Amino acid sequence: xxxxxxxxxxxxxxxxxxxxxxxxxxxxxxxxxxxxxxxxxxxxxxxxxxxxxxxxxxxxxxxxxxxxxxxxxxxxxxxxxxxxxxxxxxxxxxxxxxxxxxxxxxxxxxxxxxxxxxxxxxxxxxxxxxxxxxxxxxxxxxxxxxxxxxxxxxxxxxxxxxxxxxxxxxxxxxxxxxxx
Numbered sequence: 001x002x003x004x005x006x007x008x009x010x011x012x013x014x015x016x017x018x019x020x021x022x023x024x025x026x027x028x029x030x031x032x033x034x035x036x037x038x039x040x041x042x043x044x045x046x047x048x049x050x051x052x053x054x055x056x057x058x059x060x061x062x063x064x065x066x067x068x069x070x071x072x073x074x075x076x077x078x079x080x081x082x083x084x085x086x087x088x089x090x091x092x093x094x095x096x097x098x099x100x101x102x103x104x105x106x107x108x109x110x111x112x113x114x115x116x117x118x119x120x121x122x123x124x125x126x127x128x129x130x131x132x133x134x135x136x137x138x139x140x141x142x143x144x145x146x147x148x149x150x151x152x153x154x155x156x157x158x159x160x161x162x163x164x165x166x167x168x169x170x171x172x173x174x175x176x177x178x179x180x
Contacts, residue, residue, distance in 0.1 A: 002046065012050045017043040018069070041080035044069035050089075059093045073118040081124075082114040101141045109133045132156040152176070 002016025020026075020040040023033040033039070050063030065087050070080040087109035094102040111131040118124040133155045141147035155174045 010051055010053060012048070012052065012063070014046070014048040016046045018046060018067075019043050038071035038073055038081070041070040041072045057094060057096050059091075059095075061089075061091045063089045065089070071117075073115075073121060073123055079117040079120075081117045084112040086110055099143050101144075103139045104137070106136045107134070 002014055004012065004014040006012050018040065019042070021029075026033045044067060046065075046067045048063060048065040050061055052059065052061040065085075067085040068083065069085075070082050072078065072080050087107060089105070089107040091103065091105040093104075109132070111133075113124075113129040113131070115124040115127055115129060119127045133153070135151060135153045137149055137151035139147060139149035153174075153176055
């Protein structure tokens with residue numbers, strides 16, 4: 001459940017909470033709540049503030065966001081893992097006369113992890129881990145008919161181990177590019 005406000009056609013603010021539906025609701029909708037994935041523990045607060053501005057044929061936006069969930073590893077009762085995702089995003093769009101449009105978007109997210117539930121189970125190498133991600137995309141559309149997008153990304157992971165020990169990562173950076 002979220003509430004938002006848009007002030008003076010420039011400032012957007014949003015605050016809200018996410019939660020996991022009841023196990024009965026999940027079963028009724030075809031989701032197995034015991035399949036082993038993490039479930040939210042209590043409410044997960046979310047906040048976002050952004051400033052946007054139009055300049056004729058151009059638009060830009062700069063924003064901050066945060067999500068602070070506690071997750072039950074494996075969907076089981078016990079000590080939850082705490083996460084803190086905070087980030088910054090920006091975008092620019094040129095619409096022009098409609099024949100040619102350009103858009104550029106960038107987002108940086110830092111995730112701090114306190115894995116007090118996963119680490120004793122052997123599902124995490126450390127109690128404290130972090131993840132940093134940077135994504136950027138640029139797109140062009142010609143005459144509203146043909147378009148292309150490219151998205152390079154970079155994710156830096158510090159000492160995260162999945163449920164299998166052979167999947168351990170230690171200070172690894174993943175880089176790549178997506179295009180269409």
